Amino acid sequence: MSGSGAREAVFPTRQSLGLMKSKLKGAQTGHDLLKRKSEALTKRFREITRRIDEAKRKMGRVMQVAAFSLAEVTYAVGGDIGYQVQESAKSARFRVRTTQENVSGVFLPAFESYQTEGNNDFSLTGLGKGGQQVQRCRETYARAVEALVELASLQTAFVTLDEVIKVVNRRVNAIEHVIIPRTENTIKYINSELDELDREEFYRLKKVSGKKERDAHAAELERAEDKDAAMRKEKASEAERHDMLGEEGNEDVIF
Amino acid sequence: MAVPPSQYKDREFIAVIGDEDSVTGLLLAGIGHVTQPPDSQKNFLVVDAKTDTAAIEEAFERFTERKDIAIVLINQHIAERIRFRVDNYTAAFPSLLEIPSKDHPYDPEKDSVLRRVRRLFGE
């Protein structure tokens, strides 16, 4: 009996056995597919993590160069422009657009940086002194921000992919360790139940046929007795008729 | 598994929490944005030695909840001050990025994402 392991609550019928079998088959196909998907994603994931690692290190350098260009500005302007810059910031010139990229059926968001034309809040900063350095610093930082945006893209992909892989793996595991064993259990259960039924039926049939045989036998006997009696009756009447023909003791004539 | 487009399609700004130099540089690059009055929300916060942690947390909260911000940049040494929050932040949007600052070179050991990477690969 399938007492061990969970099974689905079904009636052990041949129809549900068929259902279960197709379900098992489906689950196995699904498992294979998901497993393959998870592998593809993991591959991608590893690649992204490697790139993140690289990009993070690169960012360290890029930001250093950028910070240095700011030091140049401080040197050239001969003062602090921080406050003025903070106050004159009005509208972002540097923006990002979010797009999606399809990786094995998973949509990974990707950021794309772009610069809007025309609005420059800082074009006059350092007009009297150090303007060139300010412009250069702006360019350096813009490049740095581009690198940052790229990194952010990777990182978002990382987070999303991480989430997706978790879900996929959870499904793979669920199929592997829960759904498939349970379906198999159910099939086993149905099978054993059906066998049991079969055996019962067989026994019952046997029993029935035994009984039938016995009954038949009895009937036979009865019939035989009846026949005997009839025979005896007939014999008696035959003996009366015997002498009527008188040729009972005659030998056959052989030619 | 796609994140619904409503999650990100309006996100176009980069927010920053950092020391004065980092913020100045990034603003020069043109990421600064102040929303229309009357609320005039800025997308940057300058943190110095006097800024208290609550203010940083508050800004962090605000930036991560805003629907028009795609990326939040935060100086690593400032992230250290609210490490708990940074580590617990796992949403995809806005993306959170720890950046080095002039006085504090980048240390990959502290980065929440890189640490996650390490944990994942069991290194």
Added chain:
Amino acid sequence: MEGLFYNVSNGYVEGIVRGYRNALLTGQSYNNLTQCETIDDIKLQLGPAYGDFLAALPPNPSTSALANKTTDKLVSEFRYLQANATGSLAKFMEYLTYGYMIDNVALLITGTLHERDTRELLERCHPLGWFETMPVLCVATNIEELYNSVLIETPLAPYFKGSLSHQDLDELNIEIIRNTLYKNYLEDFYDFVRTHDDIAGSPTAEVMAEVLEFEADRRSINITLNSFGTELSKQDRKKLYPNFGKLYPEGILMLSRADDVEGVRIAVDGVSDYKNFFDQTGLGQASAGGIGNMAGGMGTDGRSLEDMFYQKEMEISKIAFTRQFTHAVVYAWVKLREQEIRNITWIAECIAQNQKERIGNYISVF
């Protein structure tokens, strides 16, 4: 004649300034500084010159903290001189501070415009540009109030009058305001050194005229170069040029018409110094990739126009010390000192950020 009585009232200050000048870092000290590995080493190297002021710094201070402390020394020395100055020298030193005041006022105007708490800004102000009524500026909450009741009380009032209305403060870019003020200031200063009874005709007038003319030209050239590609129109740009200097009037007129770097080069062709600068920085060729050649972190020769100007300024300042009986030494000393602070900050920055290859980019004239 002027030498006869100069020392009666100003001899002490001049002596002190010359002493200060001798305490400036020399090429040798800079060499030592560039060999440093950490900011602490720099602190140690600066010990003899800045001792007391750096003592309070924590170990491995930030470069900005270092810059602040070195500035503190300049300020305290300047204050000392100011306290001892009399007559025309006192007035002269006041004029020196106006330049910093303009920066401070511009800062406060920015703050007021954006309705910030301007009190916080006071610590950001340059201490040399501090004036007594400055905290009062913080009282003003809107620009009209600031203009009508507060700015009028400041020493800068004449520079506002006539060229900027309170609507202008509201509408114009703060940089334009700052540069308008600076232009008025330079013209006023120039006028002062040439017409003041005690100064006119003295070596002071001579040296200062040269210094200020150079400053005026430098601003004009910079403004022109920096205005390309911005919304600053030619008419507006013209208003920012000081009306004197070696380039005045023809060069200025040509500058005001310049459309590109080439135009600027032609405009300054008449003055050999500036022509040389342009040639050396590679701006002379029409094909030059852009302003300055440091894009992406300074080119090979690593000298920008800006550096050239600083270099020239330092040379003028150095030569000023060869003259006697003149207020100009104070001006020169302040400029030299400022450059020294910039140099120290630069070197410290290079060390802190590990960018040693550019460390030699400081300007040392002694």
